[in-house]
Amino acid sequence: xxxxxxxxxxxxxxxxxxxxxxxxxxxxxxxxxxxxxxxxxxxxxxxxxxxxxxxxxxxxxxxxxxxxxxxxxxxxxxxxxxxxxxxxxxxxxxxxxxxxxxxxxxxxxxxxxxxxxxxxxxxxxxxxxxxxxxxxxxxxxxxxxxxxxxxxxxxxxxxxxxxxxxxxxxxxxxxxxxxxxxxxxxxxxxxxxxxxxxxxxxxxxxxxxxxxxxxxxxxxxxxxxxxxxxxxxxxxxxxxxxxxxxxxxxxxxxxxxxxxxxxxxxxxxxxxxxxxxxxxxxxxxxxxxxxxxxxxxxxxxxxxxxxxxxxxxxxxxxxxxxxxxxxxxxxxxxxxxxxxxxxxxxxxxxxxxxxxxxxxxxxxxxxxxxxxxxxxxxxxxxxxxxxxxxxxxxxxxxxxxxxxxxxxxxxxxxxxxxxxxxxxxxxxxxxxxxxxxxxxxxxxxxxxxxxxxxxxxxxxxxxxxxxxxxxxxxxxxxxxxxxxxxxxxxxxxxxxxxxxxxxxxxxxxxxxxxxxxxxxxxxxxxxxxxxxxxxxxxxxxxxxxxxxxxxxxxxxxxxxxxxxxxxxxxxxxxxxxxxxxxxxxxxxxxxxxxxxxxxxxxxxxxxxxxxxxxxxxxxxxxxxxxxxxxxxxxxxxxxxxxxxxxxxxxxxxxxxxxxxxxxxxxxxxxxxxxxxxxxxxxxxxxxxxxxxxxxxxxxxxxxxxxxxxxxxxx
Ligand code: IVH
Numbered sequence: 001x002x003x004x005x006x007x008x009x010x011x012x013x014x015x016x017x018x019x020x021x022x023x024x025x026x027x028x029x030x031x032x033x034x035x036x037x038x039x040x041x042x043x044x045x046x047x048x049x050x051x052x053x054x055x056x057x058x059x060x061x062x063x064x065x066x067x068x069x070x071x072x073x074x075x076x077x078x079x080x081x082x083x084x085x086x087x088x089x090x091x092x093x094x095x096x097x098x099x100x101x102x103x104x105x106x107x108x109x110x111x112x113x114x115x116x117x118x119x120x121x122x123x124x125x126x127x128x129x130x131x132x133x134x135x136x137x138x139x140x141x142x143x144x145x146x147x148x149x150x151x152x153x154x155x156x157x158x159x160x161x162x163x164x165x166x167x168x169x170x171x172x173x174x175x176x177x178x179x180x181x182x183x184x185x186x187x188x189x190x191x192x193x194x195x196x197x198x199x200x201x202x203x204x205x206x207x208x209x210x211x212x213x214x215x216x217x218x219x220x221x222x223x224x225x226x227x228x229x230x231x232x233x234x235x236x237x238x239x240x241x242x243x244x245x246x247x248x249x250x251x252x253x254x255x256x257x258x259x260x261x262x263x264x265x266x267x268x269x270x271x272x273x274x275x276x277x278x279x280x281x282x283x284x285x286x287x288x289x290x291x292x293x294x295x296x297x298x299x300x301x302x303x304x305x306x307x308x309x310x311x312x313x314x315x316x317x318x319x320x321x322x323x324x325x326x327x328x329x330x331x332x333x334x335x336x337x338x339x340x341x342x343x344x345x346x347x348x349x350x351x352x353x354x355x356x357x358x359x360x361x362x363x364x365x366x367x368x369x370x371x372x373x374x375x376x377x378x379x380x381x382x383x384x385x386x387x388x389x390x391x392x393x394x395x396x397x398x399x400x401x402x403x404x405x406x407x408x409x410x411x412x413x414x415x416x417x418x419x420x421x422x423x424x425x426x427x428x429x430x431x432x433x434x435x436x437x438x439x440x441x442x443x444x445x446x447x448x449x450x451x452x453x454x455x456x457x458x459x460x461x462x463x464x465x466x467x468x469x470x471x472x473x474x475x476x477x478x479x480x481x482x483x484x485x486x487x488x489x490x491x492x493x494x495x496x497x498x499x500x501x502x503x504x505x506x507x508x509x510x511x512x513x514x515x516x517x518x519x520x521x522x523x524x525x526x527x528x529x530x531x532x533x534x535x536x537x538x539x540x541x542x543x544x545x546x547x548x549x550x551x552x553x554x555x556x557x558x559x560x561x562x563x564x565x566x567x568x569x570x571x572x573x574x575x576x577x578x579x580x581x582x583x584x585x586x587x588x589x590x591x592x593x594x595x596x597x598x599x600x601x602x603x604x605x606x607x608x609x610x611x612x613x614x615x616x617x618x619x620x621x622x623x624x625x626x627x628x629x630x631x632x633x634x635x636x637x638x639x640x641x642x643x644x645x646x647x648x649x650x651x652x653x654x655x656x657x658x659x660x661x662x663x664x665x666x667x668x669x670x671x672x673x674x675x676x677x678x679x680x681x682x683x684x685x686x687x688x689x690x691x692x693x694x695x696x697x698x699x700x701x702x703x704x705x706x707x708x709x710x711x712x713x714x
Contacts, residue, residue, distance in 0.1 A: 003047075003048060003051075006040075007044050007045065007048070010040060014037055014038060014057040015057055015154070015156065017034055018057060019154070019246055021034075021151075023248055038057070041057070041058055054148070055127045055156050057155070060149055060155075060213065061149065061210065061213050062148075062208070062209030062210035062211075062213040063209055064688065064690040064691065064692075065210075067207070067675075067695065069141040070141075071135065071140065071141060071142065072140065072141075072142050074120060074132060074135075074137070074138060075120075075122065075166055075226035077137050077138055078120060078135075078137050078140070079302050079303060080302050081306050081308045082302045082307045083282075083308050084285075084307050084308065084310065085310055085312075087266075090259070090263065090307075091259055094262060097287065100295070100296045101292055105257040105258060106287065107255065107256075107257050108256050108257065108261075108287060109253050109256075109285075110253070110254040110256060110284070110285055111251070111252070111286075112251075112252070112273055112276060112282075112284070113280055113281055113282035114169075114172055114220060114250065114278060114279070115197050115278070115279035115281045116173075116197060116279070117171045117201050117204055118133065118134040118168065118169075118171075119131055119132070119147065119168070119219065120134075120166055121153065121167045121168075124164055126156055127155065127156050128144070130144045131143050131144045131147035143204055145212075146206065148209070149212045149217075150219055151218075152219055153247075154245065154246050157246075157247075158245065163228050163229045164227060164228035165241075165245075166226040167223075167247055168224070168225050169219055169220050169250065170250075172196060172200050172219075173196040173199050173203070173218070174277050174278050175196065175278060175279070176277065177216025177217075178193070178379065181199060182199075195279070196379060200217060218248070220250040220251075221242050221247050222249075233289070234289050234290060235286060239253075252272065254269070262285060265283070266283045269283050270283075274345055274347070275346065279379060280311075281313075282310040282311055283309045283311070284307075284308050284309075285307050285308070286306045313375070314345045314375070315372050315384065316343070317370055317372055317373075318340045318349075318371065319339065319371070320339055320366075321340060321367070321368075323335050324338055325403070325409050327409060327426055327431065327433035328434075329434055329437035330437055331408075331431060332424075332425050333400065333409075333423065333425060333426060335357065335398075335400055336354060337351060337353075338350070338351060339351060339352060345374070349381040351381070352373060352381040352383050353381075353382070356400075356422040357399070357400045357422070360400075361397075363385060364388075365383060366386070366395040366396055367398060368394060369386045369387070369390075369392075369395055370386070371384075371387065372384040372386075400424055401417075401424060408426035408433075410426065410431055411430070411432055411433065413427060413428025413431055413609060414609060414610070418600070418601065419600075427534075427604060427605060429469065429470075429532075429605070429610045429611060430468065430469035430610055431610070435462045435467070435469060436455065437532075438469065438470055438532050439453070439461065439467060439469070439473070440453075440454065441530065441532045442473070442530045443458070443473075444530075446529065446538060447526060447529050447530035448514075448526060449514065449518075449522075449526075450511060450515060451510045451513070451514040452510055452514075456486065456487065457484070457486065460487075460503075466480055466481075466484065471618065474515060474519065474623070478505070478508045478509065478512055481503055481512070482507075482508040485501070486501045487501075519622075519623055522625060523626065524541075524544075524545040524548065524550060524626055525538075525541040525627070526625075527625040528545060528551070528554075531605075531614070534605075535602075536598055539593035539594075542629065543590060543593045544594060546627070546632065547559050547588060547630075548630070549627055549630050550624050551618065551623075551625050552615070552619075560602055561599075561603065562582060562585050563585060563596055563599035564596055564599035564603045565596075566595075566599075567596065587632075588632060589633075629667070641668050642668050642669065642712055642714060643665055643668040643670030643712065643713075644669035646669075646670045647672070648670055648681065648684055649676045649682075649684070649696070650662065650672060650683075650684045651683060651693060652685045652686030653688055654684070654686035654706060661709075668713055676692050680696065680699070681702075682703075682704050683702070683703045683704070685704070685705065686705075
């Protein structure tokens with residue numbers, strides 16, 4: 001078969017499977033089969049770049065990052081909508097419609113108001129042309145790249161699509177995906193999003209479509225924008241068109257003609273809306289007939305033919321019985337309100353996060369208080385305020401560190417609140433509440449790269465009692481490991497296909513081998529990073545390892561102590577900021593990756609019981625990793641390294657993943673930065689350099705390939 005035909009066939013087939021999976025939740029093929037078709041298409045497209053198509057299903061994973069969003073005018077203004085806050089105001093709105101149209105009964109639709117981010121999708125000749133945010137209503141940000149990654153948005157409309165169809169709707173994050181994302185971020189020690197709307201808006205602002213592709217966004221259409229080539233006389237005709245082109249529509253929808261009908265629909269929707277799987281904060285009432293809409297017209301900011309009834313956020317009073325503290329998987333201590341159970345926005349709430357100590361003080365929350373509870377963004381229970389009038393005499397202010405006796409509730413280890421942070425944390429390297437996170441991090445690729453030890457295996461190791469801290473891994477026997485039981489494998493459609501599996505001899509041998517490699521060969525900076533000390537990331541670890549010969553030297557390090565004693569850079573004037581001003585530090589030329597805050601975290605760690613214990617265990621195990629870049633004074637630091645003083649930016653597809661090139665450059669004394677500026681010395685560009693390459697060329701920054709880089713390294 002001609003490759004053109006095969007490409008077209010594969011695109012159609014993949015689009016169909018996408019739809020079955022993401023819109024209808026009825027996949028017909030396995031993930032593996034899908035991947036096979038996907039790869040076949042990818043290969044064909046690579047071999048025939050002249051047949052590239054931005055709306056090909058292969059583009060769903062996201063292309064190169066943008067430098068900034070372009071702005072673009074809307075074909076028709078994207079208006080706002082008037083809010084109605086009571087049934088009385090709904091009555092007034094209905095009367096205005098009756099008067100405006102001179103009719104008693106008016107065909108209307110009622111549908112959920114989706115709590116998301118408004119978006120306009122413009123399809124030309126059956127293909128997605130571009131997508132815009134609302135912006136100021138006249139111009140919006142071009143977020144096409146990001147929108148292409150949203151799996152339930154069709155990129156093509158198939159046969160007999162009109163020449164122009166603008167569909168407006170809402171991009172949002174389903175509640176389930178939102179919960180999963182926050183859980184994952186929490187595990188990674190990242191800030192969580194306050195509600196699905198913020199998560200959606202934050203995600204869409206990303207200039208890197210790969211970030212967007214990894215987030216669970218979805219779209220629902222709720223309105224027609226510009227349109228050519230199809231006659232659209234009512235909302236129902238428009239919705240039928242959406243269905244025909246498989247564009248997901250907002251649902252459920254009510255058809256009514258009287259005020260009584262409107263009010264009933266609004267009440268019925270209130271019952272249903274908490275089970276839609278996404279946030280809703282109102283009911284949108286619209287005139288069904290487009291001719292009637294036209295005769296009603298617009299005010300300057302909103303149409304007269306539509307309005308949004310806003311449901312008041314349901315608030316309930318309850319008693320806060322106690323405050324408990326949860327140890328997060330990264331050691332963050334989160335105070336949690338234990339409440340008398342109340343039914344709010346569709347579920348029973350008996351616990352609500354209080355976020356942190358500052359929040360408790362700001363709201364003056366005390367144990368025994370009567371508090372008002374609501375769901376932020378209709379999803380996450382939160383304590384809004386205290387009913388001070390009902391405060392009992394015995395209610396006492398709460399202090400997290402005092403309530404805990406300055407100890408982690410899980411391991412009794414030391415806790416600390418770092419300057420400039422709101423969270424108290426447990427510092428214990430061996431805290432069992434953090435075991436899974438710590439082991440997973442310890443084993444990760446950029447840390448000690450332990451083969452076959454991902455999160456699911458770490459969970460099993462902890463659950464089975466085989467390991468409760470990373471260093472326990474060095475005591476595992478090959479028998480223990482081989483007999484470890486893992487969860488059953490899942491087939492791609494989510495149906496269980498096998499029974500529980502053993503970790504097995506083969507994987508046990510591989511893991512033990514990589515543990516040996518970690519023990520004897522992994523350099524100091526990898527170990528430092530692997531230990532997961534707060535504020536010690538890869539770059540700080542590398543700088544620390546330049547300044548110390550081996551791990552055991554770090555515990556009593558004068559450099560770390562001197563650095564920790566410096567005031568925070570932010571508080572100093574520029575001239576005093578320099579570490580060079582310190583009598584002892586000036587010879588070390590410590591770079592910006594290692595500052596006083598990181599040094600203080602390091603010192604606290606080594607002084608803590610947990611840190612001491614870890615050092616002791618390392619000593620017992622005979623592990624004392626050595627620096628591979630030891631060069632404590634400036635002269636030695638730069639001696640012989642070919643890329644010293646040079647800043648690189650990397651773009652495009654190279655023969656190996658970009659992080660490998662990054663570490664190659666850094667090993668040779670160079671620096672790697674994320675964006676091209678006048679300070680960039682070289683742009684290392686692979687295939688498809690994109691906007692970075694354009695920018696480099698315009699700034700006169702030399703663009704080099706892999707060969708040139710290798711030549712520079714000799
Ligand atoms: S119809 C001319 N229907 O709410 C405006 N809007 O406050 C007609 N929204 O920017 C809008 N769900 O993005 C409509 N079912 C729905 C909606 C909805 C959410 C958003 C919309 C608009 C904002 C107005």
